[in-house]
Amino acid sequence: MSALAEILMQASFWAAAVRIASPLILATMGELICERAGVLNLGIEGIMVAGAFTGWFTVYLGFGLWTGVLVALLTGMAFGLLHGTLVVPFGLSQHVVGLGITLLATSAAYFAYRVALPEVTSPPRIVPFPPLPVPGLSRLPVLGEALFSQTALTYLAFASVLATSVVLFRTPLGLALRAVGENPAAVEAQGLPVIGLRMGAVVAGSGLMAVGGAFLTLSAFSSFFFEMVNGRGWICIALVVFGAWMPGKALVGALLFGAFDALQIRLQQAPLGREVPYQVFLMLPYILSILALVLMSRRAGVPAALMVPWRKGER
Numbered sequence: 420m421s422a423l424a425e426i427l428m429q430a431s432f433w434a435a436a437v438r439i440a441s442p443l444i445l446a447t448m449g450e451l452i453c454e455r456a457g458v459l460n461l462g463i464e465g466i467m468v469a470g471a472f473t474g475w476f477t478v479y480l481g482f483g484l485w486t487g488v489l490v491a492l493l494t495g496m497a498f499g500l501l502h503g504t505l506v507v508p509f510g511l512s513q514h515v516v517g518l519g520i521t522l523l524a525t526s527a528a529y530f531a532y533r534v535a536l537p538e539v540t541s542p543p544r545i546v547p548f549p550p551l552p553v554p555g556l557s558r559l560p561v562l563g564e565a566l567f568s569q570t571a572l573t574y575l576a577f578a579s580v581l582a583t584s585v586v587l588f589r590t591p592l593g594l595a596l597r598a599v600g601e602n603p604a605a606v607e608a609q610g611l612p613v614i615g616l617r618m619g620a621v622v623a624g625s626g627l628m629a630v631g632g633a634f635l636t637l638s639a640f641s642s643f644f645f646e647m648v649n650g651r652g653w654i655c656i657a658l659v660v661f662g663a664w665m666p667g668k669a670l671v672g673a674l675l676f677g678a679f680d681a682l683q684i685r686l687q688q689a690p691l692g693r694e695v696p697y698q699v700f701l702m703l704p705y706i707l708s709i710l711a712l713v714l715m716s717r718r719a720g721v722p723a724a725l726m727v728p729w730r731k732g733e734r
Contacts, residue, residue: 426685433565435684437573440677442467442634444576447655447662447669448583449495449627454659455587456620457600457724461517462502463628464652465524466495470629472528475636475643476535478545487637488572488630495629496622498524503621508614510728521652529645542642548572572630572638577670579627584666596620600722603729613729628652661711663720675711679704 426432446467453460460466474491478484498520505516536543548570556567587593595616599606603613631651636643654676662669683703 426682430561430564432681432685433561433678434568435681436674436678437565437569438639438677439680440673441569441573441576442631442639443651443655443658443673443676444631444670445572445579445634446628446631446652447658447673448579448666449624449631450655451659451662451664451666451669452583452587452596452620452624452627454725455600455664455722456596456617457603457722457727457729458503458506458617458621459513459517459656459726460499460502460520460621460624460628461514461656462498462520462524462625463517463655464648464650465521465528466498466625466628467632467635467648467652469498469524469528470495470632471636471647472532472632472643473629474633475545476531478637479543484548484637488633491629491633492626495632496626498629499622499625500618502625503618506728507617507621510730513726532643532645542644544642545637547636547641548638570638572634575630576634580666580670587666597722600724603724607731613731617729628655631655664722672711676704 446463450460450463470491473494474487477487477490482490502516502520505511506513550568551571551574553567557563559567585593587597595606595611599611599613599616599620603617606616607613632648635647640647655673658669658672658676661672683701686703
C-alpha cells in the first residue's frame with residue numbers, strides 16, 4: 420500500500436494519466452456525437468489508425484504539425500462520409516458497416532505505409548508537439564505538471580469536451596442532433612433534415628476520432644507503427660456508455676482509464692512487479708474499466724433511436 424500511495428502522490432503519475440487519456444477524450448467525443456444522433460460508429464478503431472498514419476506521414480513529408488492534424492481530420496471526415504452514406508440514407512447495418520470501415524481504414528493505412536516506405540525496418544521519427552506550459556498555472560503543485568504542462572493537442576482534447584457540451588446542450592443544432600437520436604420522426608415533422616443531421620454528426624465525429632489517432636503519432640510516440648492504436652477505439656465506445664452519453668462524465672471515464680494505465684506501468688517497476696507476471700498488470704486497466712462500466716451502465720440512458728434505421732416518411 421505504501422508503494423501505491425507513493426505513486427498516487429507523484430505529479431508525474433497524474434501527468435502521464437492525462438497524457439494517456441488525451442487521445443481517448445478526442446475519440447470518445449467523436450463517438451458520442453455520432454451516437455447522440457443515433458449512429459453507432461464501430462469504424463472508430465480503423466479511423467484512429469488512419470488518422471495516426473496520415474497525420475504522421477504529412478509531417479514526415481515536411482509539412483507542419485498543425486497541417487498533419489488538419490490532414491488527419493479530413494481523413495477521418497472522409498471515412499465518416501463513407502460510413503454515414505452507407506448507414507444513414509441506405510440504412511445498412513451499422514454493425515457490419517462499422518466493422519468494414521475499421522478493416523478498410525486499417526488496411527489502407529498499413530498498405531500506404533508499406534508502399535511509401537518499402538525499405539524501412541524501423542519507423543522513422545518526427546519532431547512531435549512539444550510541451551506547452553501555461554504561464555503561472557504550470558507552477559502549481561501537482562496540478563501544474565498534470566494539467567498545465569501538456570502539449571497543444573491535450574489542451575485541444577479538453578477544449579473538445581467543452582465544445583461538445585456547449586453545442587449539444589446550449590445550441591439549437593445540439594437540440595436537433597439529440598432529437599434525431601431520440602425521435603427522428605418528430606424531427607422530420609418539424610421540417611428538419613434527419614439525414615443531413617445524422618450525416619453531419621457522423622462526419623464531424625469521425626474527424627475527431629482521427630485527430631485522436633493523430634495524437635498518438637504527433638504528440639505521444641512521434642512515429643507510426645502497426646498496432647499502435649491497440650484497441651483504444653473499442654475503449655472509447657465503452658467510455659461513451661460509461662459516461663451515459665454525457666461529455667463531462669465521459670471525460671471522467673477517460674481520465675480514470677488513463678490513471679489505471681499509468682498505474683499498471685508503474686506497478687510493473689515496483690518491487691511487486693518482479694514477483695507478479697507483467698500480463699496481470701497489463702490487464703489491470705481493462706478489468707477496472709469493465710467493473711466501472713458495469714456499475715455505471717445500469718443508470719445510462721441510451722438514445723432511443725440509436726442503431727435504428729430511418730427512412731423518410733416512416734413512423
